[in-house]
Structures are given as structure tokens and as C-alpha cells.
Amino acid sequence: MDPDWLTCLACAPHATARLNEDPALAARWIALPRRRLSPGQCLHPAGQPVRASWFVEEGLVRSVVRDTRGRERNTGFHAECSWIGAGVPPYPAVSVAGIEAIEASRVVELGHGELQAWLAEMSAVGDMLADALRFAFARQAAREAELLLLTATQRYQAFVSNQPALAARLPQHQLAIYLGVTDVGLSRIRARLGLTPAGRARRGAG
Known part of the structure; x- marks a missing residue:
């Protein structure tokens, strides 16, 4: 079972279903701008003020x-039904990290001005924002604890256990950058765990 901090009620598919229950809000959601990104394309550069949040409709x-x-160093990955941003929306903040596409992606852009209007008009949006922030802060704390307390092998095992679909989807070099090891280092970890043909052969011989 996933740890509680991995569950974001504002990110899960049922959150967008809740938005669609209100026709006026659904119309405003549909009217928000969409951006398509090619693999490697930058959505937002590091060191620049962030005045929007983005919802991943497609891609990674x-x-x-x-x-x-x-x-x-990758600090996080964001697949479908995930929110991305910086600081505490709707207040502007400077992003320490850049945001870039790994796969061809489509994101919805929710400007902070629009978000402020939604918060003033609809209490449910405030509840969803609070949950999204709770999720983001918990994920950040868990990431910091992993870096301080776990070895690279343990971090890999935790990632694969908690997010198996994402682990299978990621290019190995992107996961290595997240774990803080080289591609060769990650290959050795996988071999020691018997997750490569050579590693399975060594385990069988033992």
C-alpha cells in the first residue's frame, strides 16, 4: 500500500471530476490555456518568478x-493528473528548479490571478489547494529524509516499491539523476538486486 503522503486528493482523477460537477467551473477549466511540450522542452526555467501552476493532462x-x-539533479517527476508549481500558490515565488518535459506532454496553465478569483468564489477550490500543498510539503520532507537516511540502493528500492508504474516508465538515466548516482552506478545496483540478466545469473550461480 502506498504511504499516505503519496495520495494527493487534488491530483487524483476524481478531483477533476469534482470540478466538472459544476458547469460554470467546468467551462472555466476548459477555457484555461494548454501548452504542448516536446521531449526536453522547458516549461519554466529555474531562477525565474513563477506566476502560475500547471496540471499535467498528458505526458511526463x-x-x-x-x-x-x-x-x-532531478528533484521530482510529474505524470498525468499531477500539479506542478513553486512556493505557495497563488503567491508568486522564484523557482529553484526548472521544469522540463521528459515525454511529449500537454499541461493546463492556471495563472495565479485566475486562481485567486476561484478561491474568492468557491470554497471547494480552497480545500483542494490546501490538500495539494499538504501533499507537496509531505513529498518534499520524505525526499529530504531519503537523501539523509537511505543508501542509493535503498532509495532505488523505495522508489520502485512506492511508484512501480513510474519506475518502469522512466528512462534509466533520468532515474539515476534522481537517485544521485551515475547510469553505471544504477546498473550495478540493479545487478546486485538481480534485476538484470547478469545479476540474475550471478544469483543463480550462488
Whole structure:
């Protein structure tokens, strides 16, 4: 069973179903701008003010930070029915991480001005926003705990256990960047766990 922090009521499919129960709100949702992204395309650069949140309708995007040498570290992945943003919407914030597409994707853009109007008019939106923020902060705390307390092998096992569909979907090098290891390092972890042909052969011989 997934940990409670992995469940975001504002991200799950039933949240958009709740929006559609209100025809006026559904019309406003449909009217929001959509953006299509090609693999590798940047949705929002790091270091720039964020004045919107985005909902992933199709595809897969990542949050990524880079050091002065250009080395990358993925901080999170966002597939269908996920929200992406920075800070505490609808208040503007500067994003530490960039947001980039891994797959061809389509996102809905909810500007902070529009969100403020929704919050003023509909209490249900405030409840959903509070849940989305709870989820984001819990996920961030869990990520920090993993980096401090778990080995790279344990982080890999936790990721595969908690998010098996996403683990199967991700290119290996993207998962390696998230775990903080090289592609070779991740291959060795998978081999030690018997998840590669060579690793299974060694386990069988033992």
C-alpha cells in the first residue's frame, strides 16, 4: 500500500471530476490555456518568478536543478493528473528548479490571478489547494529524509516499491539523476538486486 503522503486528493482523477460537477467551473477549466511540450522542452526555467501552476493532462515532466558546471539533479517527476508549481500558490515565488518535459506532454496553465478569483468564489477550490500543498510539503520532507537516511540502493528500492508504474516508465538515466548516482552506478545496483540478466545469473550461480 502506498504511504499516505503519496495520495494527493487534488491530483487524483476524481478531483477533476469534482470540478466538472459544476458547469460554470467546468467551462472555466476548459477555457484555461494548454501548452504542448516536446521531449526536453522547458516549461519554466529555474531562477525565474513563477506566476502560475500547471496540471499535467498528458505526458511526463521533471523538476531539475543544475549546478554551475551544468550537472543535473532531478528533484521530482510529474505524470498525468499531477500539479506542478513553486512556493505557495497563488503567491508568486522564484523557482529553484526548472521544469522540463521528459515525454511529449500537454499541461493546463492556471495563472495565479485566475486562481485567486476561484478561491474568492468557491470554497471547494480552497480545500483542494490546501490538500495539494499538504501533499507537496509531505513529498518534499520524505525526499529530504531519503537523501539523509537511505543508501542509493535503498532509495532505488523505495522508489520502485512506492511508484512501480513510474519506475518502469522512466528512462534509466533520468532515474539515476534522481537517485544521485551515475547510469553505471544504477546498473550495478540493479545487478546486485538481480534485476538484470547478469545479476540474475550471478544469483543463480550462488
